[in-house]
Amino acid sequence: MAETMHQDFDPLATGGTRRRLTSKGIVYTLLAVFALVYTAPLVIILLNTVRPLDDIVRTGFIALPDAETMSLKYWAEAWGTFCIGGTCEGVSRFYKNSLMMTIPATILSTVFGLLNGYILSKWRFRYDGWVFGVITLGVFLPQQMTLLPWAFVLGKLGLSNTIAGLVFVHTVQGISFTTLFCRNYFVSIPDDLIKAARIDGAGFWRIFYKIILPLSPPILIVTVIWQFTGIWNEFLFGTIFTSGANQPITSAIVAFSGSGTGERHYNVEAAAVIMAALPPLFIYVAGGKYFVRGLTQGAVK
Amino acid sequence: MPSLQTSRQTTRWQRRLADLTPQLVLIPTLVVAIGYVVGFSLWTFWLSLSTSTLLPDATFSGFDQYARLWGSKRWTVAYQNLFVFGTLYVLGTLFIGTLLAVLIDQRVKFEALWRTIYLYPLAISFIVTGTVWRWIFHPNTGVELALHDMGWLSAQFDWITDRDLALYVVVITGIWHASGFAMALILAGLRSVDGDLVKAAQIDGASMPRIYRKVVLPTIWPIFIAVAVVLLQFAIKTYDLVVALTQGGPGVSTTVPAIVVYDLMFQRGQIAQGAAAAVMILVALAIVLVPYALWTGWKSRKEAAHHG
Numbered sequence: 001m002a003e004t005m006h007q008d009f010d011p012l013a014t015g016g017t018r019r020r021l022t023s024k025g026i027v028y029t030l031l032a033v034f035a036l037v038y039t040a041p042l043v044i045i046l047l048n049t050v051r052p053l054d055d056i057v058r059t060g061f062i063a064l065p066d067a068e069t070m071s072l073k074y075w076a077e078a079w080g081t082f083c084i085g086g087t088c089e090g091v092s093r094f095y096k097n098s099l100m101m102t103i104p105a106t107i108l109s110t111v112f113g114l115l116n117g118y119i120l121s122k123w124r125f126r127y128d129g130w131v132f133g134v135i136t137l138g139v140f141l142p143q144q145m146t147l148l149p150w151a152f153v154l155g156k157l158g159l160s161n162t163i164a165g166l167v168f169v170h171t172v173q174g175i176s177f178t179t180l181f182c183r184n185y186f187v188s189i190p191d192d193l194i195k196a197a198r199i200d201g202a203g204f205w206r207i208f209y210k211i212i213l214p215l216s217p218p219i220l221i222v223t224v225i226w227q228f229t230g231i232w233n234e235f236l237f238g239t240i241f242t243s244g245a246n247q248p249i250t251s252a253i254v255a256f257s258g259s260g261t262g263e264r265h266y267n268v269e270a271a272a273v274i275m276a277a278l279p280p281l282f283i284y285v286a287g288g289k290y291f292v293r294g295l296t297q298g299a300v301k
Numbered sequence: 302m303p304s305l306q307t308s309r310q311t312t313r314w315q316r317r318l319a320d321l322t323p324q325l326v327l328i329p330t331l332v333v334a335i336g337y338v339v340g341f342s343l344w345t346f347w348l349s350l351s352t353s354t355l356l357p358d359a360t361f362s363g364f365d366q367y368a369r370l371w372g373s374k375r376w377t378v379a380y381q382n383l384f385v386f387g388t389l390y391v392l393g394t395l396f397i398g399t400l401l402a403v404l405i406d407q408r409v410k411f412e413a414l415w416r417t418i419y420l421y422p423l424a425i426s427f428i429v430t431g432t433v434w435r436w437i438f439h440p441n442t443g444v445e446l447a448l449h450d451m452g453w454l455s456a457q458f459d460w461i462t463d464r465d466l467a468l469y470v471v472v473i474t475g476i477w478h479a480s481g482f483a484m485a486l487i488l489a490g491l492r493s494v495d496g497d498l499v500k501a502a503q504i505d506g507a508s509m510p511r512i513y514r515k516v517v518l519p520t521i522w523p524i525f526i527a528v529a530v531v532l533l534q535f536a537i538k539t540y541d542l543v544v545a546l547t548q549g550g551p552g553v554s555t556t557v558p559a560i561v562v563y564d565l566m567f568q569r570g571q572i573a574q575g576a577a578a579a580v581m582i583l584v585a586l587a588i589v590l591v592p593y594a595l596w597t598g599w600k601s602r603k604e605a606a607h608h609g
Binding site for chain 2: 023024027028030031034035037038039041042044045056058059060061062063112115116119120123125131134135137138140141142143144145146147148149150152172173175176179203204205229232233234235236240250253254257266269270273276277280281283284285288291292295296
C-alpha cells in the first residue's frame with residue numbers, strides 16, 4: 001500500500017517546467033557520471049586484453065587499442081599457455097580447480113541447508129533455538145579463527161593441498177549461510193500444511209519431497225547464487241590450504257600479478273583477470289533480483 | 302502367533318525411528334557446527350594462550366602473546382589503519398550509497414539498468430577488484446602515465462606508492478566495491494516510506510533536497526545502522542582487497558589486522574601470536590555485533606509488547 005502511494009508521487013514533477021527540466025537534467029547527469037566511474041575499470045581492462053604489450057608499457061592501461069595491432073591471441077595465451085607459478089598451462093588449469101571446488105561445495109552446502117532449514121522450522125524440538133543459534137554464529141566467525149584448526153584437520157584427513165579439502169572447508173563454512181537462508185524462508189510456509197500432511201500419514205521425507213521442495217525454488221536460487229559467487233571469489237582458504245597447481249583462480253591471479261619480479265605480461269594478465277570475473281558476473285546478470293535478495297537477506301538477518 | 306509379535310515390534314521400531322528422523326538428519330550438521338563454531342574458536346583461543354611458534358606447543362603462557370602483539374609496531378599500525386579505513390569506508394559508502402539511492406528514487410527511466418551497473422562490483426571478487434584498481438592507480442601503468450602521454454608531463458598521481466596516501470587508495474576502492482550494496486538496501490528503505498509524509502512536507506513548501514534531508518532519510522535511520530554494521534564487519538575482515546591492491550605496503554602503511562594474522566601464522570612461524578591476533582579480530586567483530594544484536598532484540602521485543 002505504502003509503495004503504491006509512493007509510486008503515485010513524482011518528486012521531480014513539482015515546481016515550474018524550467019525547474020523540472022533542470023532537476024531532471026541534474027539527476028541524469030549524476031547517474032551517468034557514476035555509471036561511468038563504475039564501468040570504467042572493467043572496460044579499461046577489457047580493452048587492454050587486445051593491445052600488444054609494448055603499447056601498454058608505453059602508454060599504460062588508460063588508452064584505446066590501435067585497430068592495426070589489435071589481437072585476440074592474448075586471450076588464447078591467457079587460457080592455454082601462460083606460465084603461472086611454475087606451470088605453463090594458462091588459466092584453464094586453475095579455472096578447472098575453481099569449478100571442481102565451487103560446484104560440489106555449492107551443491108553440498110545447499111542440500112544441507114535445505115534439510116536443516118526444514119527441520120529447524122517445521123520439526124520443532126527442545127533447544128532447537130540454541131541449535132539454530134550455534135549454526136548461524138558460523139556466519140560471523142572470522143576465517144582467521146578457523147585457519148589453524150582447519151590446517152590440522154585437513155592434514156589428519158590427508159586432504160592438505162587437495163581440491164577435496166577446499167570442498168570440505170567451504171561446505172562446512174557454507175552450511176551456516178544456507179541454513180540461515182532456508183530456515184528463514186521455510187518459517188513462512190504455514191504449519192497447517194505440514195500438520196494436514198502428517199494427519200494423512202506423510203512422514204519426514206514425504207513432506208520434504210511433496211511440500212517443502214516444490215515451494216523451495218525461490219530460496220534455492222538465492223542460496224545457489226550466494227554460495228557459488230562466494231566460493232568462486234574466495235581467496236584466503238585457497239591460498240593457505242593449497243599450493244602450486246592445485247590453487248583456485250583467485251590465488252593464481254595473485255600469484256602472477258602480485259609478484260613484483262619477472263617480466264610483466266599486462267595484456268595476458270588482463271585477459272586472465274576478466275576470465276576470473278566472468279562466472280560470477282554472468283550469474284549476477286542472469287540471476288538479477290535473486291542476487292539482490294540473497295544480498296539483503298544474508299547481510300541484514 | 303510369534304510372527305505377529307515380531308511384526309508389531311518392527312512397526313513400533315519403525316515408528317520410533319520415523320519420530321527421530323529429524324534429529325538424526327540434523328546430527329551431522331550439529332556435530333560440524335559445534336566442532337566448527339565452538340570447537341575451532343576454543344582451539345584457536347587455547348593456542349593463543351600457549352607458547353607455540355612453528356608447531357603447536359601446549360605450554361601455558363597466559364596472555365603473554367597478547368602483550369607481545371600489542372607491543373609490536375606492526376600490529377598497532379594495522380589496528381590504526383583499520384580505524385581510519387573502517388571509518389572512511391563506512392561513511393563514504395553510506396554517503397555514495399544514499400546519493401545513488403535518492404537519485405534512482407526520482408522515478409528515473411531505465412531504473413533496472415542503473416541498479417545493475419552500480420551493483421555489479423559486488424559480484425566481482427576483491428582479488429579482481431584490487432588487481433584492476435592497482436593497475437589504474439599505479440604510476441607505471443595507470444592515470445599518471447596516461448596524463449604524461451597526453452602531454453601533461455609534470456602530472457603526478459602516485460598515491461598507491463606513497464606511505465601517507467596509500468590507505469586512501471584502499472578506501473576509494475572499497476567504496477567503489479560496496480556502495481552499490483548500500484544503494485540497494487537504502488533504496489528498498491526509501492520505497493517503504495509513506496508517500497503521504499512527503500506530500501505533506503511538500504504542501505508546506507519544502508524543496509526536494511530538504512524533504513529528503515529532513516523527512517525521508519531520518520525515517521529510515523534503522524537501515525543506515527544495519528548497513529553500517531554490515532560494512533564494519535566487511536572492514537574488520539578485510540584481507541583480499543589489500544593483498545591484491547597494495548600487499549599491505551608500501552612498508553606497513555596499508556597493513557590491516559587480517560594480514561598480520563596471516564603473516565604471523567604462515568610466514569613467521571608465530572602460531573600463538575597469530576592466534577592471539579585472530580582472537581583480537583573476533584573481539585573487534587563482537588564489539589560491533591553484540592550491541593547491535595542486543596539492540597535489535599530489544600527493539601523487536603518492544604514492538605511485540607506494543608502490539609500485544
